[in-house]
Amino acid sequence: MAKRLIPTLNRILVEKIVPPSKTNLGILLPEKTSKLNTGKVVAVGPGSHDRDGKLIPVSVKEGDTVLLPEYGGIEVKLGEKQFHLYRDEDILGTLHD
Template sequence: MAKRLIPLFNRVLVEKIVPPSKTSAGILLPEKTTKLNSGKVIAVGPGARDRDGKLIPVSVKEGDTVLLPEYGGTEVKLGEKEYHLYRDDDILGTLCD
């Protein structure tokens, strides 16, 4: 049975993107050039509530590619895959093609 995690409040479930360590021609890339801390949004919570009880929705959606902070997030393992949970306001930005 496959497990599915649905984040609560303003949390975002992210699968980190591991950049390739070598090119298609087989040239090894230095670690510094491959270090862009990004991930794909897998699931989002409904959002947080303000003082008046109004819902503030999460600013990203499933499928977005996001820029993540170097540190932070909570590691979650579901089956064989590894994910990270971040608060919506910890995500630095959305990456566009």
């Protein structure tokens, strides 16, 4: 049975999206391509409280594709998968098709 991590407060669990290293035809792509640093939201915390005790919910939801900062986040390994924990305010934006 796999463990599931539910973030606390305004934290977000993200699985980074790794761009392919070669095309379908087998052509190797350079490591430094202009790909965005993106990830898929796996789980979100309930949010944080303001000074009056009012809950401020997290701005993203599970399944969202988000733009991540180049550095930051805490690496978390669950089973064989690698995830990253970010605070809500560290997420740069959401990506839509």
